[in-house]
Amino acid sequence: MAATVHSPIVTYASMLSLLAFCPPFVILLWYTMVHQEGSVVQTGSFLWENGVQGLINIWPRPTAIAWKIIFCYGAFEAALQLLLPGKRVEGPISPTGNRPVYKANGMAAYFVTLATYLGLWWFGIFNPAIVYDHLGEIFSALIFGSLVFCVLLYIKGHVAPSSSDSGSCGNLIIDFYWGMELYPRIGKNFDIKVFTNCRFGMMSWAVLAVTYCIKQYEINGKVSDSMLVNTILMLVYVTKFFWWEAGYWNTMDIAHDRAGFYICWGCLVWVPSIYTSPGMYLVNHPVQLGTQLAIYILVAGCLCIYINYDCDRQRQEFRRTNGKCSVWGKAPSKIVATYTTTAGETKTSLLLTSGWWGLARHFHYVPEISSAFFWTVPALFNNFLPYFYVIFLTILLFDRAKRDDDRCRSKYGKYWKLYCEKVKYRIIPGIY
Numbered sequence: 001m002a003a004t005v006h007s008p009i010v011t012y013a014s015m016l017s018l019l020a021f022c023p024p025f026v027i028l029l030w031y032t033m034v035h036q037e038g039s040v041v042q043t044g045s046f047l048w049e050n051g052v053q054g055l056i057n058i059w060p061r062p063t064a065i066a067w068k069i070i071f072c073y074g075a076f077e078a079a080l081q082l083l084l085p086g087k088r089v090e091g092p093i094s095p096t097g098n099r100p101v102y103k104a105n106g107m108a109a110y111f112v113t114l115a116t117y118l119g120l121w122w123f124g125i126f127n128p129a130i131v132y133d134h135l136g137e138i139f140s141a142l143i144f145g146s147l148v149f150c151v152l153l154y155i156k157g158h159v160a161p162s163s164s165d166s167g168s169c170g171n172l173i174i175d176f177y178w179g180m181e182l183y184p185r186i187g188k189n190f191d192i193k194v195f196t197n198c199r200f201g202m203m204s205w206a207v208l209a210v211t212y213c214i215k216q217y218e219i220n221g222k223v224s225d226s227m228l229v230n231t232i233l234m235l236v237y238v239t240k241f242f243w244w245e246a247g248y249w250n251t252m253d254i255a256h257d258r259a260g261f262y263i264c265w266g267c268l269v270w271v272p273s274i275y276t277s278p279g280m281y282l283v284n285h286p287v288q289l290g291t292q293l294a295i296y297i298l299v300a301g302c303l304c305i306y307i308n309y310d311c312d313r314q315r316q317e318f319r320r321t322n323g324k325c326s327v328w329g330k331a332p333s334k335i336v337a338t339y340t341t342t343a344g345e346t347k348t349s350l351l352l353t354s355g356w357w358g359l360a361r362h363f364h365y366v367p368e369i370s371s372a373f374f375w376t377v378p379a380l381f382n383n384f385l386p387y388f389y390v391i392f393l394t395i396l397l398f399d400r401a402k403r404d405d406d407r408c409r410s411k412y413g414k415y416w417k418l419y420c421e422k423v424k425y426r427i428i429p430g431i432y
Helices: 008-035 040-058 064-083 106-122 129-133 135-159 172-178 192-220 225-243 261-275 277-283 291-320 365-379 385-412 414-422
Strands: 087-090 101-104 334-340 346-352
Touching (some): 008 040, 008 172, 008 261, 008 277, 064 106, 064 192, 106 192, 106 225, 135 261, 192 277, 225 291, 261 385, 277 365, 277 385, 291 346, 334 385, 365 385
Antiparallel strands (some): 087 101
């Protein structure tokens, strides 16, 4: 059960601080980027003078147009998820022995979304700059709307769970925070986590990256090379995500973390606001990098995204072929680990100990953090705020690596100990 990952006191502290600080932080980040030149100092002195009332004054009220944009986008993505054709893909076997089935149409949904969005702009039907102009109201609406969504998920988990991978730990706060269900669905086919994490959250990243680019073009009549590098790298990253979406369904987010405030609110609010923030900053701060520097950053960023993809591909191929594949030109080295499910069945897993996965147990986080740095660095170093995402991502992934290690230790026991002796480092080879 996800709730036991951290002790109850940590969960309470984390839950209450996230509930208390994340919503205002999203608004303050937007306000600082858009209205205070990206300067934390300016926003800080404004709040120092005006206190809580100042925060209330700058907090945009959700408007009809904000709700309309969110609803149209959400409905469009839900329709694509349901209607576009896709290959049938099975997820990993869950703790209670269920195997979720998905329709892998993410790449199609991604291209249809971007083509539609750019088409609406190109033919003068809808100007994406409107999204930027109402961004504060949209984030505000998302904050409240997603909170209601998480409450409904909590109620659904009690009243109508979709599978036996659900249940209460007896504590309302922990249930709400970590979630009640592992695979909540509406009907048989509409997977809620695929919608929140992939089709709403990750898709909004690409949509907003394009939005910021178009807005800068509208303001200045041209797009700076820094904005181009930022947008291209973000789009390459999101394209890689949807190309590999079926692989994402095997990861911790989907296969282990239940659908609660932590995952769903994060994907519905935090991803569109925080993950896209370097681009949001660049709209009003067009930096000219010069062709040479721009190309260096672009190539370095693409290389990191490729290594991140190749790590995931290597492990996926290893699992798919049951270890009968080549890793870096030779047979993979592996540990055969047995474990017992909650139903008491004994199962085996293969743990890969060569290739990228021989460098560190979570080496793939290194290129992930590096690529985030490379799409932020076009903003240069005049302000600290654009780098908040990189710092946040580093903390998130280090925490995730620890949670994953703890979970595997309790799942595999002595085999995990053997694995850790063979692959000594957690994330950074030779350091950590």
